[in-house]
Amino acid sequence: xxxxxxxxxxxxxxxxxxxxxxxxxxxxxxxxxxxxxxxxxxxxxxxxxxxxxxxxxxxxxxxxxxxxxxxxxxxxxxxxxxxxxxxxxxxxxxxxxxxxxxxxxxxxxxxxxxxxxxxxxxxxxxxxxxxx
Numbered sequence: 735x736x737x738x739x740x741x742x743x744x745x746x747x748x749x750x751x752x753x754x755x756x757x758x759x760x761x762x763x764x765x766x767x768x769x770x771x772x773x774x775x776x777x778x779x780x781x782x783x784x785x786x787x788x789x790x791x792x793x794x795x796x797x798x799x800x801x802x803x804x805x806x807x808x809x810x811x812x813x814x815x816x817x818x819x820x821x822x823x824x825x826x827x828x829x830x831x832x833x834x835x836x837x838x839x840x841x842x843x844x845x846x847x848x849x850x851x852x853x854x855x856x857x858x859x860x861x862x863x864x865x866x
Contacts, residue, residue, distance in 0.1 A: 745783040746776035747815045756780035760789055768793075771828035771851035772820040774858040779834055783812040795852060795859035810838045819848075826853040831866075 741751030748755050756777040758764045766789075768774035774793060781789040787803045794800070813835040822828045831848045849863035 744776075745780040745812065745815075747817075748776065752780070760784075760786060766792060766857060768858050770820070771822070771830050771849075771853075771858050772817060774851060774860065775820075775830040775832060775849060776815065776817070778860060779812075779815045779832075782806075782834075793858075793860055795854075795861045798862050807838060810836055812836050813842075827851070828853075828858075 744752045744755035746756050759768045759777040816833045819831040828851045834845045836843045846866040847863040850861040851858050
């Protein structure tokens with residue numbers, strides 16, 4: 735008897751199937767309702783991996799949101815995410831420090847950022863970040 739395929743792991747690195755992790759913030763009844771800044775940041779990383787530009791724009795605060803997001807260069811591979819720190823300053827402000835690794839054209843890249851998030855009307859938004 736063959737086993738059904740295992741659910742795809744979430745790109746954000748948590749040991750959960752995508753549907754039970756970032757996928758629920760990307761689509762369905764919980765869409766755009768990440769419960770905290772870290773969950774939103776992880777879902778944004780997964781959205782980068784999966785090419786979900788609309789989700790990235792919808793979760794970017796209107797004050798700092800770009801008009802559009804360029805598609806990634808062909809051949810870009812996301813290799814992993816390491817969340818270093820999640821700090822909640824108060825009920826509506828938080829920061830998340832992370833390192834995202836990728837590879838393009840045989841060269842490895844690291845994005846090390848401390849991102850700022852704000853909660854408005856029950857939703858978390860990415861505001862901006864400082865590269866480290």
